Amino acid sequence: MPGIDKLPIEETLEDSPQTRSLLGVFEEDADAISSYSHQLFQAMQRIYDAQNELSAATHLTSKLLKEYEKQRFPLGSDDEVMSSTLQQFAKVIDELSSCNAVLSTQLADAMMFPITQFKERDLKEILTLKEVFQIASNDHDTAINRYSRLSKRRDNEKVRNEVMEDVYTSRKKQHQTMMHYFTALNTLQYKKKIALLEPLLGYMQAQISFFKLGSENLTQQWEEFLLNIGTSVQNVRREMDTEVDVMQQTIQDLEEASDLLYMPDPDPIKIPINRNLTRKAGYLNIRNKTGLVSSSWDRQYFFTQGGNMMSQARGDVAGGLVMDIDNCSVMAVDCEDRRFCFQITAFDGKKVVILQAESRKDCEEWIATINNISKRIYLSENPEEIAARVNQSALDAVTPSPSFQQRHESLRPAPQSRPKASWTSSSGSVGSESPALSTLSLDALVAPDTPIQFDIISPVSEEYAGQAKSTGPAGRTNPFGESGDTESEESEDSILHQLYIVHFLGSMEVKSTESPDVIYETMRHILASRAIHNIFRMTESHLLVTCDSLKLIDPQTQVTRLRFPLPSVVLCATHQENMRLFGFLLQTAGGRGNGRPISVCYVLESNNEGEKICDSVGLAKQIAFHSEMDRRASEKQKELVKAKEKQQEELSKQKQIEKDLEEQSRLIAASTRPNPAGGDGQFLVLSNSQSEDSDAGEEVRKKGESEA
DSSP, rough: OOOOOOOOGGGGTOOOOOHHHHHHHHHHHHHHHHHHHHHHHHHHHHHHHHHHHHHHHHHHHHHHGGGGGGOOOOOOOOOHHHHHHHHHHHHHHHHHHHHHHHHHHHIIIHHHHHHHIIIIIIIIHHHHHHHHHHHHHHHHHHHHHHHTTOOOOSOHHHHHHHHHHHHHHHHHHHHHHHHHHHHHHHHHHHHHHHHHHHHHHHHHOOOHHOOOOOOHHHHHHHHHHHHHHHHHHHHHHHHHHHHHHHHHHHHHHHHHTTGGGGGSSTTTTTTTOOOSSSEEEEEEEEEESSSOEEEEEEEEEEETTTTTTEOOTTTOOOOOEEEEOOOOOOEOOOOOSSSEEEEEEEHHHHHHOEEOOHHHHHHHHHHHHHHHTTTGGGGSSSHHHHHHHHHHOOSSBOOOOHHHHHHHHOOOOOOOOOOSSSSBBTTTHHHHHHHGGGHHHHHHHTTTTTTOOOOOTTTTTTHHHHHHHTTTTTOOOTTTTTTTSSSOOOOOOOOOOEEEEEEEEEEESSSOOTTHHHHHHHHHHHHHHHHTTTTOOOOOEEEEEEESSEOOOOOOOOEEEEEEEEEGEEEEEEEOOTTEEEEEEEESSSOOOOOEEEEEEEEEEESHHHHHHHHHHHHHHHHHHHHHHHHHHHHHHHHHHHHHHHHHHHHHHHHHHHHHHHHHHHHHHHHHSOOOTTTSSSOOOOHHHHHHHEEEEHHHHHHHHHOO
């Protein structure tokens, strides 16, 4: 038969969340076994009841046949043949009734007894141990919380001894109960097979013994099959007995070896402190601020994973990141209400975590382990040997290793005409240290001798300001398409404003912008270069997606570090496996002296799925496209309106000219008529104005004739 899964009894004292999760799987399996066994018990109970009913009915039939000769039928006459025949039938049926009674007894012993015993004894034992274990676990948690709340200021030896004795008793009770509970669950895996096979074996053996009229070959076939099943059941039983003996011996050994570990604060002389660890796990209390001056403590399971401190609450499937402890500082601190506390400060000083251990030994081991990790000893081949050589006796304070900026300065190449930044040539040192990077796809997609920018050079930095002063008012364009001139801010009424928290991994110039493979290859190249040069720091920024541009904003100062016009972003894609990685291609109009467009690929990591950011960029481009189309339509409509107004104005001018011509023609006609003499013999004299009008009319007339 296949192997049996077992709960690790050796890990019951540690009581880690992984062990609890595995215990939950076994408890679910026990519940499923209980439900299925109950249904199987009901089905077999119906078989047993039916067999008893058949036996009783057969016996009643035999009895009635025997009483036939005693019956007096009004219309019947004595029939000795009929009576003798029925007596023979009664005898045969009586024998069948006896066989059915024997079959009922065999079913009760071989089928119903094993499954009833499994249901009433084994499954109930599991439920009882589960309840006892839950009570012991709750008592242990209560004792630990009471022990953790012991005050340093009011140190009462009697109270402390009572609390420590309570912790010792509850922890021992929980450990012993948990070991027996694990043993019962492990044994259940064997009993499950026995409880399923043994009743079926008994049922089939009873049926075969009852149906002796079957074929001899068929009987031999079934007997051989049942013999094999019986042999397997015996083997499982022997294996179960052996495993039970091993588990009992393990429990005895662990009880003897774990007696010193039951005390929350063991004697360091009996259990020495190990200061050479580069990995550690265990329960700690973490302080969480609940107000300006108030705080609360939560007990969680902490463990180190590489250069990260992780935590996992009981019941969680996986742990979560607490903080990055590479280049961090750790020291023992005095808390007013707690003992055995230590403080971890991140390398940039922005995050501080205060933790409490159960004992002084545990506290010093945690401090030494974090100190070793902060020195990056875990990356060496023999970390414990190196830790033993470099560790000092002072564990109260640990100085972190050089900052990321200093380490970044040391990785820069020799000074050339390039800007001062963290650059690495893709065909220089990177290619020499990692031959796998020089592939045909990389040469076809990435420009040769292109630098890799691992950090963001903010345009408001002092170095940039010095370069701006030295270069004068003229604008400067760097190889990545970032202009030195101050960009105008987008309008506040932009339709789309999406803000994401991202980490800048790097950027480099590429050859092509036609396929997402360019972004995938750039991601691979930048991640490989970071691993080769031990560059693990990533600049955190806020990525603001609007309808006009993409911005990388400093989360502390809210200063725009980089700005990418949205029309320049030609492609955006997410990593095929790690959905948090994404990149986009930026194409500038001309960043070199020859005016040739430059394509740059930027690679970032987000706190959520990068696909959402790419969707936001695509949505912004769609909105910008529709806005541009609406703007062009509006301008075209305005041009049509202006053309119509201009046409109306021309028509009005033409009508006014025609009206003036008519008026001038009328004046000319009036001036050419002879002047009649007055009644008194005097002539009519024209005024100066009339003469001027006549002259003007003459000029207009001549002009009209010339135009005609």
